[in-house]
Amino acid sequence: MCNACLIENVRKSAMSRRGFFARSAAAGVAAVAAGAMAAKPALAQSTGKVVDLTWTLTPEFPTFDGMPGIExxxxxxxxxxxYKIWKVSFFEHSGTHIDAPAxxxxxxxxxxxxxxxxxxxPLCVIDLKAKAAEDPNAMVEPEDIEAWVSANGEIPEGACVAMNSGWGAKMGDPSFRNDGAGNFAFPGFAKAATDMLLEMGVASIGVDTLxxxxxxxxxxxxxxxxxxxxxYGIENLANLDAVPAAGATLFVGAPKHGGGTGGPARVMAVV
Known part of the structure; x- marks a missing residue:
């Protein structure tokens, strides 16, 4: 299916499901999530080293629909x-950015x-690089979460679980977004994995892809x-190789424009 067709199909699907999600939220799903979202963060015993997990947003930065994300x-x-002032226009879901529930x-x-x-x-990083090297559409699966827990201990309630697929190395190359045939091709999460993370009380997930x-x-x-x-989710994270699998604290400088569905964010980790 062409990228434009896929985007249009998803748009239609989103419109048809609005009522369903509104009823789900009213039924208490969001209330359950509030406990995880408000969980007291377990701050890292850090050295004070700050790692910037944010890409610089430019008009050339790859976007899902292929249009410039900022002008x-x-x-x-x-x-x-x-003195100098720019007038800046941007799409909310561009660069390193937040996906809000809305x-x-x-x-x-x-x-x-x-x-x-x-x-x-708390930031928990799942290394998916080996799987992604063999399959550009590799996914974080429940067994990847289980392996992380076995190696690092329980995932703290209210944590952000991020996927490190190594995709940042492709930045600036068309393969960050597409395969040779022009189809979307990049790793992400499997629903079975995020369903597991919901049960664990995880507050957010992050990816180093689109x-x-x-x-x-x-x-x-x-x-x-x-x-x-x-x-919420974070897309297009950078520099995940520079943070440990466990022990870092994530700071998400989310935008705060009224009614926004997300937006470019400055995301940093203290190690």
Missing amino acids: FAPDKDYAADG HFAEGTNTVDMLPPESLMC SLDPGNSADFAVHYSWLPAGR
């Missing part, structure tokens, strides 16, 4: 005005409503289940 227009200039579920939290406690949390779902997803199953449950 700059001069408003004031040093020569004429004595991105895929009407009636749920917009980005300005995310509990601040959920934006400072989408929480793998590139070959035809239904955005993770978006349609994780976000309506009151959780």
Whole structure:
């Protein structure tokens, strides 16, 4: 299926499901999520080292729909005005950015409503690089979570669980977004895995790719289940090789524009 067709099909599907998600939220799904989102963060016993997990957003940065995610227009200039100001226009889901629940579920939290406690949390990083090297649409599966727990201990309630697929090494190359035939191709989470993380009380998930779902997803199953449950996601994380599997604390500088479905964020980890 062509990328444009996929995007249109997903748009229609989203509209048809709005009522369902609104009823689900009213039935208490979001209330359950609130406990995880407000969980007291377990701060790392850190050395004070700060790792920037954020890509610089430019008009050339790859986006899901292929359009420039940000545009700059001069408003004031040093020569004429004595100082510099750009007028900046951007799409919410560009660069390293937040997916708020409202991105895929009407009636749920917009980005300005995310509990601040959920934006400072333990970071757990699942290494998916070996699987992704063999399959560009590899997924974090329940067994990957089980292996992480076996090696590192329990995932703290309220944590962010991030996938490190090694995809950051592809930044600047067309293969970050597409395969040789022009189809979306990048790793993501499997719904079975995020369902497990919901039960564990995880507050957010993150990926070093364009989408929480793998590139070959035809239904955005993770978006349609994780976000309506009151959780948030982070896409296009950078530098995950520079943080440990466990022990770092994540700081998410989420935007706070009223009614937003997400937006570019400055994401950092303290190790």
